[in-house]
Amino acid sequence: MTTRQEDFCEAMSFNVGAAEAARRAGYSANGAKQRGAFLMSQPEIRLRIDEIRAERRAQHQAHLDEADEQVGWVIEDAFQSKRPALALRAIEFRLKLRGVIQDKRIAQHYSGAHDTQPHPDADLENLPGDPDEDFDPIRFRPDYVAATAKLAAVKLAAAQDAQDDPDPGLMTFDDLPGVFTGAPAPAPAEVPAQAEAQTAAPKPSAKSKPDWRMTQDDLSREIEKIIADFTALLEPAGFQPIAASR
Known part of the structure; x- marks a missing residue:
């Protein structure tokens, strides 16, 4: 762990904010909130903070036991x-x-912030952080590189095995047929007996049906008939004027 990361963990163990802890550790004031959030997302950082807090609690308890005895x-x-x-x-x-009995003079009895004034660089903590700080390693241990290489080798071997022997449960292009046949024809539906009887009965031919359509000859005959009836009404024998009433 780097010196700044150790200082960040030390500051976080005193229950300060992540941005304030990043500033106290010496990180850039620009993007202090983002830097603190990134560091707190690392398991090693959180583990180290818990270790520091546990050590401090044990040390305080030892001092309290000694003072209580005295x-x-x-x-x-x-x-x-x-x-x-x-x-x-x-x-x-x-x-x-x-x-x-609670006493503010005793550290573990007072959980509030001793400094309530805002930090002068608090308005810069939302800005983009320093990109050079992204390359700070989280841990420096001899087996870190070896463990990373071993994990990469295991993943590579698993990928090669999956490529050589794919999962039989997955469908590939080789499983598809070369020629696709059409869907089978649906089975004929059962015809009711009544419909079957109607189908079996002979249908009348088109010639046996009467044709009620009027032709040109029918129209001429109707016109001649109307003219003849009207002419009969106009003849002197058939037309008698009605006498005027007095």
Whole structure:
């Protein structure tokens, strides 16, 4: 791990923001938020932060246990010397060390930010980051390159095996037939008995049907008939004027 990455993990272990931790670690103020988000996405970084926090908690607990034991001696001496005021103050301080009474002077009792003022470079943390910082390696260990090469060799061997012996469950072009035949004809549907009887009955021919269409001769005969009837009405014997009524 690089020095800046170690400083970033140290700053993050104090529960500060990722952008502030990146600035404290010495990264560029431009894109500090993006740099912090990228570093926090790395498993090695998160693991190192947890390790630092665990070490700090263990160290604090050791100091608290030692101080608690020493305060116990003070309380015992205060009772023996009949100094109750000193004993009460020692008891109160012992309760603060054990976390029963909260005190801002004790680091693990105070979870707020000690510096509430915004950082002067806070307006630059949303800008694009420094591209040179992308090449910072996450870890420097002897077996890192060897493990990477071994993993690449395993992936290459698996790809070659898949190419030589493809999965039989997958369809390839070789599985397709050379000539595609048409779809089979559908089976004939069953014809009902009534429809079959109607089909078997002989149909009347077109000549047996009467033709009601009017021809030119029929029209001429109808006209002559109308003229004859009208002429009969106009003859003197058939036409008698009606006398006017008085």
